Amino acid sequence: MIALHDVAFAYPQGGFRIHVPHLDIAAGARVAIVGPSGTGKTTVLNLIAGLVVPLGGSVMVDGTDMAALPDAARRRFRLTRIGFVFQNFALIEYLTVLDNILIAARIHPDLPLTPNLRARARDLADAVGMGDKIDRHPGGLSMGEQQRVAIARALLARPAILLADEATGNLDPDTKGRILDLLFDQAARSGTTVLAVTHDHDLLPRFDRTIDFRDLQAAP
């Protein structure tokens, strides 16, 4: 489902470089990535999502080489096939909670804003415990509430792949367990492959596999 081969990447500024010889993740797997801060875990999620493009190598996602797609096609692929829970949530302040969950439908014609999709967004808001706050704006929410909205948003289109960057980092232990249950339950229903960066080692037994980021890299 996800296969990185000989991927090299460098940010234009700052000098950070990364080289990933191999990363293979099977369809439907639930995989955690752990590793020290600042080593490139988010960067690898961004490469898989096509948010950044490698200098060389291939990033195969569900049979498509993200590195070889033109910008518009890569964006379209991401919006329709990939759910991404960003570390900083990336919610849009001028939109309500409900409209944030529905954002992909606002910006992409492949995902029309049907009554069914609205109903799914409301169901997801309920499921993450935000059903009574769908008319609020992100600025009026706690960090944990914003995180739950970001998770509902990522699940909206039943993505083939869910990329989660510290998706439960701001939640208390009970809520964390419940939200992870929801995330895995939704993923299982849609056959979604889950790749989650986490610093929370208590959660690791819940994943099928854990990758230590330091084992993934080789010197450029």
Ligand SMILES: Nc1ncnc2c1ncn2[C@@H]1O[C@H](COP(=O)(O)OP(=O)(O)OP(=O)(O)O)[C@@H](O)[C@H]1O
């Ligand atoms: N846009 C950018 N331009 C230049 N350097 C960047 C950019 N984004 C990240 N970096 C640098 O790339 C390195 C890897 O960052 P990244 O966010 O991928 O690490 P991480 O392992 O996810 O860290 P954390 O666990 O703290 O979230 C860091 O040194 C960071 O400062």
